[in-house]
Amino acid sequence: MVVGTRWRVAMAGLLAATMVACASAPAGTPNAHTEAHTDPCAANAAQSPIEIDPRTTIAGTISSPDVRYAPTAVVLWNTGKTLQVDYAAGSGNAIVLDGVRFDLIQFHFHWPKEHPIVGLAAEMELHLVHADERDNLAVLGVPIVVGGDGTGVLDELFAAIPGGNGWRSLPANPFDASRLRPGTSAKIFRYTGSLTTSPFTECVRWIVYDRALVVSPRGFAAYKARFPEPYSHPPQPLNGRVPVRPGG
Ligand SMILES: [Zn+2]
Numbered sequence: 001m002v003v004g005t006r007w008r009v010a011m012a013g014l015l016a017a018t019m020v021a022c023a024s025a026p027a028g029t030p031n032a033h034t035e036a037h038t039d040p041c042a043a044n045a046a047q048s049p050i051e052i053d054p055r056t057t058i059a060g061t062i063s064s065p066d067v068r069y070a071p072t073a074v075v076l077w078n079t080g081k082t083l084q085v086d087y088a089a090g091s092g093n094a095i096v097l098d099g100v101r102f103d104l105i106q107f108h109f110h111w112p113k114e115h116p117i118v119g120l121a122a123e124m125e126l127h128l129v130h131a132d133e134r135d136n137l138a139v140l141g142v143p144i145v146v147g148g149d150g151t152g153v154l155d156e157l158f159a160a161i162p163g164g165n166g167w168r169s170l171p172a173n174p175f176d177a178s179r180l181r182p183g184t185s186a187k188i189f190r191y192t193g194s195l196t197t198s199p200f201t202e203c204v205r206w207i208v209y210d211r212a213l214v215v216s217p218r219g220f221a222a223y224k225a226r227f228p229e230p231y232s233h234p235p236q237p238l239n240g241r242v243p244v245r246p247g248g
Contacts, residue, residue, distance in 0.1 A: 048193030102130035150216035186211035
């Protein structure tokens with residue numbers, strides 16, 4: 001994942017709050033770094049992404065995020081590595097996770113995917129990045145498969161990627177991020193991990209969906225034409241972590 005300017009500015013605040021972040025990790029989540037290190041978020045023991053095998057996840061008494069997305073103005077940004085879609089502070093888009101509100105800061109894409117899910121042949125991955133008022137991070141990860149007829153939301157977005165490295169554009173119409181949710185039948189896995197780009201800071205709350213969004217072969221080709229270089233971090237050791245499903 002990659003984060004925006006606002007978050008980078010707030011890095012010092014995030015690091016200062018790391019103990020709090022880990023102390024409130026999902027209940028029932030085995031967390032290898034809670035006691036073994038005095039600075040758990042610098043331990044390099046709970047990195048992302050991870051491979052998720054639905055057969056070995058555990059059910060826990062955790063909740064799914066309450067997703068509160070609505071149409072709003074966004075900025076499309078060609079970072080040179082990915083399409084990033086930025087939200088202004090106060091856009092009203094947020095999730096509520098374990099009773100805490102996390103505002104949507106931005107979303108972006110990875111090709112190839114970052115979280116392999118056993119049994120799901122995804123090509124890409126969407127990361128919706130949120131921060132609470134203390135700049136703790138929560139990320140929704142959504143797999144993306146190639147198929148369909150080219151009428152979906154990802155085909156619309158990939159047709160509108162600004163053409164040059166560093167270019168930004170402001171679409172005329174509001175964008176509705178609720179269209180990026182992979183259907184009502186989707187379930188989630190939760191675990192505590194890290195940023196998948198430098199500085200790989202830990203204590204990030206990850207919520208990964210088990211259902212995929214669809215982009216057409218033409219839309220996928222359009223994306224790779226803009227970003228021909230792979231932009232993906234490989235799976236990292238679990239180190240005792242087990243993704244948790246809500247409802248156990
Ligand atoms: Zn990402």
